[in-house]
Amino acid sequence: xxxxxxxxxxxxxxxxxxxxxxxxxxxxxxxxxxxxxxxxxxxxxxxxxxxxxxxxxxxxxxxxxxxxxxxxxxxxxxxxxxxxxxxxxxxxxxxxxxxxxxxxxxxxxxxxxxxxxxxxxxxxxxxxxxxxxxxxxxxxxxxxxxxxxxxxxxxxxxxxxxxxxxxxxxxxxxxxxxxxxxxxxxxxxxxxxxxxxxxxxxxxxxxxxxxxxxxxxxxxxxxxxxxxxxxxxxxxxxxxxxxxxxxxxxxxxxxxxxxxxxxxxxxxxxxxxxxxxxxxxxxxxxxxxxxxxxxxxxxxxxxxxxxxxxxxxxxxxxxxxxxxxxxxxxxxxxxxxxxxxxxxxxxxxxxxxxxxxxxxxxxxxxxxxxxxxxxxxxxxxxxxxxxxxxxxxxxxxxxxxxxxxxxxxxxxxxxxxxxxxxxxxxxxxxxxxxxxxxxxxxxxxxxxxxxxxxxxxxxxxxxxxxxxxxxxxxxxxxxxxxxxxxxxxxxxxxxxxxxxxxxxxxxxxxxxxxxxxxxxxxxxxxxxxxxxxxxxxxxxxxxxxxxxxxxxxxxxxxxxxxxxxxxxxxxxxxx
Amino acid sequence: xxxxxxxxxxxxxxxxxxxxxxxxxxxxxxxxxxxxxxxxxxxxxxxxxxxxxxxxxxxxxxxxxxxxxxxxxxxxxxxxxxxxxxxxxxxxxxxxxxxxxxxxxxxxxxxxxxxxxxxxxxxxxxxxxxxxxxxxxxxxxxxxxxxxxxxxxxxxxxxxxxxxxxxxxxxxxxxxxxxxxxxxxxxxxxxxxxxxxxxxxxxxxxxxxxxxxxxxxxxxxxxxxxxxxxxxxxxxxxxxxxxxxxxxxxx
Ligand SMILES: Cc1cc2nc3c(=O)[nH]c(=O)nc-3n(C[C@H](O)[C@H](O)[C@H](O)COP(=O)(O)OP(=O)(O)OC[C@H]3O[C@@H](n4cnc5c(N)ncnc54)[C@H](O)[C@@H]3O)c2cc1C
Ligand code: SF4
Ligand code: SF4
Ligand code: FES
Numbered sequence: 001x002x003x004x005x006x007x008x009x010x011x012x013x014x015x016x017x018x019x020x021x022x023x024x025x026x027x028x029x030x031x032x033x034x035x036x037x038x039x040x041x042x043x044x045x046x047x048x049x050x051x052x053x054x055x056x057x058x059x060x061x062x063x064x065x066x067x068x069x070x071x072x073x074x075x076x077x078x079x080x081x082x083x084x085x086x087x088x089x090x091x092x093x094x095x096x097x098x099x100x101x102x103x104x105x106x107x108x109x110x111x112x113x114x115x116x117x118x119x120x121x122x123x124x125x126x127x128x129x130x131x132x133x134x135x136x137x138x139x140x141x142x143x144x145x146x147x148x149x150x151x152x153x154x155x156x157x158x159x160x161x162x163x164x165x166x167x168x169x170x171x172x173x174x175x176x177x178x179x180x181x182x183x184x185x186x187x188x189x190x191x192x193x194x195x196x197x198x199x200x201x202x203x204x205x206x207x208x209x210x211x212x213x214x215x216x217x218x219x220x221x222x223x224x225x226x227x228x229x230x231x232x233x234x235x236x237x238x239x240x241x242x243x244x245x246x247x248x249x250x251x252x253x254x255x256x257x258x259x260x261x262x263x264x265x266x267x268x269x270x271x272x273x274x275x276x277x278x279x280x281x282x283x284x285x286x287x288x289x290x291x292x293x294x295x296x297x298x299x300x301x302x303x304x305x306x307x308x309x310x311x312x313x314x315x316x317x318x319x320x321x322x323x324x325x326x327x328x329x330x331x332x333x334x335x336x337x338x339x340x341x342x343x344x345x346x347x348x349x350x351x352x353x354x355x356x357x358x359x360x361x362x363x364x365x366x367x368x369x370x371x372x373x374x375x376x377x378x379x380x381x382x383x384x385x386x387x388x389x390x391x392x393x394x395x396x397x398x399x400x401x402x403x404x405x406x407x408x409x410x411x412x413x414x415x416x417x418x419x420x421x422x423x424x425x426x427x428x429x430x431x432x433x434x435x436x437x438x439x440x441x442x443x444x445x446x447x448x449x450x451x452x453x454x455x456x457x458x459x460x461x462x463x464x465x466x467x468x469x470x471x472x473x474x475x476x477x478x479x480x481x482x483x484x485x486x487x488x489x490x491x492x493x494x495x496x497x498x499x500x501x502x503x504x505x506x507x508x509x510x511x512x513x514x515x516x517x518x519x520x521x522x523x524x525x526x527x528x529x530x531x532x533x534x535x536x537x538x539x540x541x542x543x544x545x546x547x548x549x550x551x552x553x554x555x556x557x558x559x560x561x562x563x564x565x566x567x568x569x570x571x572x573x574x575x
Numbered sequence: 576x577x578x579x580x581x582x583x584x585x586x587x588x589x590x591x592x593x594x595x596x597x598x599x600x601x602x603x604x605x606x607x608x609x610x611x612x613x614x615x616x617x618x619x620x621x622x623x624x625x626x627x628x629x630x631x632x633x634x635x636x637x638x639x640x641x642x643x644x645x646x647x648x649x650x651x652x653x654x655x656x657x658x659x660x661x662x663x664x665x666x667x668x669x670x671x672x673x674x675x676x677x678x679x680x681x682x683x684x685x686x687x688x689x690x691x692x693x694x695x696x697x698x699x700x701x702x703x704x705x706x707x708x709x710x711x712x713x714x715x716x717x718x719x720x721x722x723x724x725x726x727x728x729x730x731x732x733x734x735x736x737x738x739x740x741x742x743x744x745x746x747x748x749x750x751x752x753x754x755x756x757x758x759x760x761x762x763x764x765x766x767x768x769x770x771x772x773x774x775x776x777x778x779x780x781x782x783x784x785x786x787x788x789x790x791x792x793x794x795x796x797x798x799x800x801x802x803x804x805x806x807x808x809x810x811x812x813x814x815x816x817x818x819x820x821x822x823x824x825x826x
Contacts, residue, residue: 042629043687044722045637103704106696106757108711108718115705133715139636140718150687151695158684181676210631244608250634329634332653333608442620486625489592490677493624 005422009189010036010155011409012402013175015162015217016196018046019138019391020374022145023098023398024194024405025154031406036188037149038157038177040212044146047198047210047375048394051138052253052325054120054130055395056388057095061116063127068092069567070126075389076568078124078284079353079382080522081537082230085560086360087379091389091396098395099131107144109133121258124284124386135253135325141391160186162216163498164425165193165224165370166417172224172369173415176425180495183488185426189417191409194363194401195221195356195372200234200510203503204349204457205449208240208251214499215506217376221356222505226365228543229378229555231506232513232524233353235385236458238288240348242306247333249348252309252326254387256343257281259322261311263292264342265300271307286384286523289347293458296346306346312339347458351390353381353523354513357542362404363397369408369415373401383522432497438483441497448475448503456511461528465515472511476504508550513541516552584656586614587664588626592677599623600664611651611659611667612640615679627678635788638723642679643668648725648786670728683724689743692771696754699761710758717753717797719789720746726783726793732776743772745783745793752797755804765808768801777802 011033014021021037028035039046058071071092076083099117103109109131110118119128133140150156162177166187174189197217201209222228239252257263263281265271275291276283283291292307302308311319316339320327323338330336330343355378356365363371374394381389432438455468479501484494519533520526539554583602590599601618612630619626631637633652640651645659645666659665673681726745732738743751751764751772768774777798784793791797 041631042639042683045631045639047631049637049721050632050634100704104698106754106760108706108714108757111706111708111711115707118708133718136636136719139721143718147690147695150691158687181680210633210637212631244606246606246608246610246613325636332635333610333655440620440624442624446620484624490627490680491625492619492627 005185005187007187007189008036008155008157010034011190012036012192012194012405013038013188013190014194014196014402015175015220016046016198016374016376017043017146017156018048018196018198018374019141019145019394020398020401021046021194021196022142022149023395024196024373024402025149026145026152027399027402028406029149029152029154031403031410033406033409036155036157036190038160038162038175038188040161040180041159043156043158044142046142047212048138048142048391050210050251051141051391052135052251053122053255053258054132054137054388055099055141055391056122056125056129056386057099057131057392058092058127058129059096059099059117059119059131061112062119063129066127066129071095071129072564073567074125075380075386076382078384078386080384080532081382082521082540082557083382084360084379085558085564087397089564090360090400091380091393094396095392098392098399102141102144102395105144105148107140109140120255121282122254122387123257123279123282123288125388130258130388132255134321135255135323137391161495161498162220163429164421165220166421167224168415168417170368171415172367173417176422178429181490183491183494185429187417187422189415191412191414192369192371192405194405195370195376196374196398196401197376199352199375200503200506201349201352202499203448203452203507205453206240206249207349208237208249209349214502216499216502217372218355218509219502219505221365221367221370221372222509222543222545224367224370225545226367226370227357228509229354229357229540230383230513231354231509231543232517232541233383233522234349234510235285235351235353235523236289236347237350238285238292238347239309239345241334241344242346243304243344244334250329250333251348251350252343252345253323254285256309256311256323256326259311260314261309262313263288264308264310265295266302267300269300271295271300284384284386289458290525292345293347302344304344306344308342309345310342312341351375351385353383353385354378354510361400363401364404364408369412371401371405373397383524429498432482432484432494435481435483438481439478441482441484441493441500444475444478444482444500445496445503448500448507451475452507456507456514459525459527460514461526462515465511468511469508469515472504472508479504509543512550512552513543516541584614584661585664586618587666588615588618588678589668590626590678591675593675596675598666605656605661609656611644611654611656611665614656615651615667627676627680629680636721638721641670641723641725641728643670648728650723650725650788653788670724672728672730672734673724685739686722686724686727686746689747689772690750692743693747693751693754693767694762694764696757696760697762698759702759704759706758713796714753714756714758716791717749717756719791720749721789722746723788725786725788729782729786731780731782738773738776741773742776743774745798747772748774748777748801749791749793749797752801755801763808765804769805769809774798774802774805
């Protein structure tokens, strides 16, 4: 290997320092191996910090009848049975222990009267199940994990972006990246690599996601030969801010509805009565997002094209205590006092159900030594994720990934990396500086967001999706000729130029998968195929790179064992 | 909302790196509800693609976008353009107490080294894991901290006197308070506060409290009670003894 590059060596390299990455790191470290964690932002700023509403775990602290079986059933029903049943089972059974463990590491959740962790209601959950801290649950979680990880001795490489996975034959050998600060390149040599890089919301215009959500991990894995699955399932959260335009897309937590918020259209109708009279505002996100969208399309939306969400019937003190950051967010950014009047809300691109295909028990991808967890991985959520199930996903599968990655690292010898991969990685990063002309990365990004927003949004049809594919092709050509100005020193234009590659790769995977799935299920709504199709309920869409081109293959949904099937039969039997 | 009264604003943004730099002016079209961070993004997309700015959430939750706007340390994502006088240039400078990397991005890595000095949460052995909201409330205030480091930036002990070696800064007093006042924590950090974090250097000017975007009462609720503990433990042996005899129930 070339010694011209700054090189770090670890048994386990974790890409991403959100909830999944940090939990994986803590577990791998506990196994006695050396662990490095790389992240694009400063430590503690990952997406997980923004999570508000809570973490789902059947602890039965508020509703005594709750247990893992109900959580399991809710998760599969929400996911329209496209979930990996084994992941859903592991998740439902292990989540309570993961939450308790967090508390033992210093996290402080809101309490019940008898001193237990308090739980609140959320869409699609039968019982009050979300452990929370006001509306800043993610902050509590990431700070707890971050402090524990740092004190245990993980090496953190902050503001460092990975741009390529390195391989030794078929197996993983490490990763190549650059320091954002100086623009210098860096190589990480590792026996196993865990991808915890989160989602892809930045490919859409209206989104709750941060600049980091450019689908890097999915694209890195795909480029290295791993499989991406069920990429058509993109969650549009029903409630983002819609006005003023400067704040469009910023999340309004589902906890507002969990605490009793009511949705109305411009005529004052509680329109959820039409779409889901039983669960109303606490229906699943796909249903609520579509309902709001439909109200707007049919002319019953608010002035700025959304719906009203009202919590002002609750005592002002209660609202400020339970939803403090929502209170401030609306007061400061939109001049609205939510204790006195309604908020204006509309759907915003929020979460990626699809991702890197992994084994349920070990989180290993189809490449030896490569693992994935959190939003970058697929399986737990099926066609639609329930609120709160992501934070518990991070802990349950972050831990499993860290454990398996450490075991793998202990089993195998150090890999070797041939220098041609590195030179190639370096060259592709540097060429944008050398071009005399070409598009600005910002212009390409804006056009990508426009295309995805209008053509691959909540409601889809064949014509739009085909048009999206041809636009993506043109955008890819433009991206291949992108030009970067300035130096390598902390240069956001350069950073975005690379992110574009990830976004375009993942956007194409989403669009191709959406085109193939000729039915409507969960978050994927085809106007031209509005019904559920049983045949499609039995298969996943898998995307893989074959001879340089994106290829779609179908893969059967794993058959659920009888004892789990029985859980659904029992519940629907008359009591 | 001050809509349409000024169609454009001028941003006067520091451009430069560790070797030096100067402000540059950019004209930016105004959009209703726009925050300073949006204006900076607009400059990036159309005029200066290499303008370095940190941000993540754009919702006041991650503490990445700190800068000095018209001389006041603030989160740029929570500073509305229409709250500023738009007939004059809006100055946007990096946080002064930290070394500049480029433009508005500063090197805040020192903070991460301070954090390592603080002994982590260590539950008392054999406790039952029950806590009551009234006990948790007080600590939750400190846990709201988003690590924007604005308080560190304004504290004169760091900003003017550069005592980074001896002094932890308000953020880390808040952090220590969150551990010390945790209902189930079992170790004392008073020695660390006195010797490693230099809490004695704080003279309670409250500048830190004034800039905290999370409204944490840094001085009154964290620093003063911690100072009292230090005094009790190191300068009042009798009180210490009484506490020990009472079974060291932490308050
Ligand atoms: C506003 C908001 C509110 C939410 N509320 C809830 C909620 O209440 N409950 C719930 O369950 N879920 C919620 N979610 C969803 C949940 O927060 C996320 O799905 C989850 O935090 C993802 O965690 P993660 O560990 O997979 O990734 P993240 O926390 O996003 O971390 C990704 C990490 O990967 C790093 N990274 C990315 N690309 C690279 C690269 N190329 N090189 C190096 N590092 C890289 C990033 O720097 C970051 O450290 C919310 C999401 C949002 C946006
Ligand atoms: S009160 Fe103390 S910590 Fe806060 S700014 Fe003043 S000297 Fe610094
Ligand atoms: S205490 Fe307040 S000002 Fe200081 S870092 Fe935390 S949030 Fe920022
Ligand atoms: S961008 Fe997160 S606080 Fe401003």
